[in-house]
Amino acid sequence: MRHIHSTVGVRASLMFGFVLKALNGERYVTTLPIDGRQGHLTVERVFPEGLLPLGYRVEGLYLCPSTSPGRLPHDVTHNFLSPRDLSYGLDAVGVRTAERSTYLNVYLSCADGALLRYAPRSKAPEWTLFHATVAYEKVVESGRESLFEYLRKVIANGELQVVVRSAFWSPLRVDARGVKTGIGLVRWASDNRFALGPVFAHADDAARSAQRQIGEYVGQQYLGGVLIHQASSSFVAVEPLEDGANSGAASALFYSGPGGPIAPVTVPGAQPLPLPVFPRDYKWVAVHQFYKRFNLFVKDPNASDRLLMDNLALADLWFCRDVVKKSGVSGGSCYFTGRGGALFKFTPSFSPQETVLLNEEAGDGVAAYLAGLAGVGRLEVLDTDGYWHRRGQLNATWQPPVQPAAKPGRDEL
Incomplete structure (x- = not known):
């Protein structure tokens, strides 16, 4: 995933791909990013008839939001992604059974250089249905809710981890007043694994x-x-x-x-x-x-x-x-x-x-x-x-x- 993140570059619209895992070992591959602006983030768009390579299963999805300016506040599109794009991603990784719904991992290649891994447990009411997502996006666009309030809703419904840091996604982030505030929403546990x-x-x-x-x-x-x-x-x-x-x-x-x-x-x-x-x-x-x-x-x-x-x-x-x-x-x-x-x-x-x-x-x-x-x-x-x-x-x-x-x-x- 780090390879895709480092090579995807500038994009004019949402792009996406899948992370695949071998059935018999810890081997992973990613598909190349393709256009996802219409929200149809399906396996069939990547593999003919949805047939995966032999011996692999879908482990998760990755999203590369647009790096171009949009209607939403700059910090939302630069440091994260729009509620609508997030909803598209969650729809793509949802697994529904008779008892409950579960979700695969979603990787976010942010425009600011951060790579995030999101393990959803559920969908927030604000982006459960399409019309609710559109309405909430207008709330964010107007500034009535900040990026931090948006992120609190995201984290209340899943675990968000930072894989690659950026100036914003850092344990010691300097705010506009020069104060090192940190990102209190994310746990910065020590990890002895290496990329x-x-x-x-x-x-x-x-x-x-x-x-x-x-x-x-x-x-x-x-x-x-x-x-x-x-x-x-x-x-x-x-x-x-x-x-x-x-x-x-x-x-x-x-x-x-x-x-x-x-x-x-x-x-x-x-x-x-x-x-x-x-x-x-x-x-x-x-x-x-x-x-x-x-x-x-x-x-x-x-x-x-x-x-x-x-x-x-x-x-x-x-x-x-x-x-x-x-x-x-x-x-x-x-x-x-x-x-x-x-x-x-x-x-x-x-x-x-x-x-x-x-x-x-x-x-x-x-x-x-x-x-x-x-x-x-x-x-x-x-x-x-x-x-x-x-x-x-x-x-x-x-x-x-x-x-x-x-x-x-x-x-x-």
Whole structure:
């Protein structure tokens, strides 16, 4: 669902699609969004004769309200959706039996960037029937009821959760007076689960997907990784977390208890670190560092070394190697995205020579250290940038590329 939310973009009218779940496992797919402005949000509009893919059932519906200005107040259409569109969605996910009516989940991809998940229990009287919905929408349009009053009716009839935050849908929202009010209508419970990317048949493609998701370097470092499902030989990237001093990203992602790559908290009275929660039978197969610089000590680096340090993303190699080693999965690796966009992959050999090298500083310069690393493990450039022009494996005789000399601004002769 996060993938649809991040790619749907600007829309002139309501769009919708369905979330499907596999009958025999925790696998989900979404249909592409289609026009829903007339309110006929049916499975038959997406699948011929309503026939779902074999082995799947409908798990829920998603709605992408228009991002264009409309008749309703801006905060309603920008931070949520109209009562009429909400009613259309609830009609589509209602399941009626002789005893009662139940509802599937509804996801809302709001114009302000938030992604919400709504688990309805019932329909409010204001949007139970079409004429009541039209009348209530006029009340909201006139301003006689605010967005908050509208949301209270929504939440009184179901549970609303924030999947992706926005400036409005945040536990610390700043109002017009500059006061941090928070959103008291929504519970902000801690959650040790992490968002995952699409499923790929190769770990390299999962790493590329995470790199595309966060885009170009704009001053922020990130930390993520790739999980493997060994039974199906499939890979998913964990959505990268912002990284930096005291960010807690490493412990949030990779803490696994005593004996793991992150040491447990031993301070008396301190809360223990929470264990991250991933889907069943998924394990770490790679760590992915984003936009970091070569961080070993280099004494008196020359111009070539300084340029290489700026364009070499290898950082925290020992930690990355330790994570994949203790995960116990064969073929573990470490990905590094450089600030220019190059993607590196280091596959450790776990040899004694490699252990010695990773315990040393770059005393002979960055280029010599990199060549040494290529001699004890497998170091590859998967994707190029302005500095790294060639894909492929680096070897122990590697030398930094010769940079073209700057042309003079004018002819001196």
